[in-house]
Amino acid sequence: MTGGIRKPTEGEGEYIARIEYLRRKKVEEEKDREMAEETKRKRKELHFMHCPKCGMQLIEVDYKTLKIDRCSGCDGVWLDAGELEAAAGLDKGLLGRILGL
């Protein structure tokens, strides 16, 4: 008598192995994505309102109608999106001073 569980044929085994591989690959890809998100979140938390050059705290200062972030360490100036254009429109000399031209 030849009872017991039928072993999968070679082709079936390959198929199962491939499905298993794809399933685990998907899990790993998901883990990768989560890790990337976590890294992004942590980086933002760590760097928010810190100078991109020296890492010191930025201080928000008013310049006319603009809010300029100035570094407490190296005196570097950081403008938010659109503020450089706005600053250039406000005062022709300011853009040159910021860029040191």
Ligand SMILES: [Zn+2]
């Ligand atoms: Zn700085």
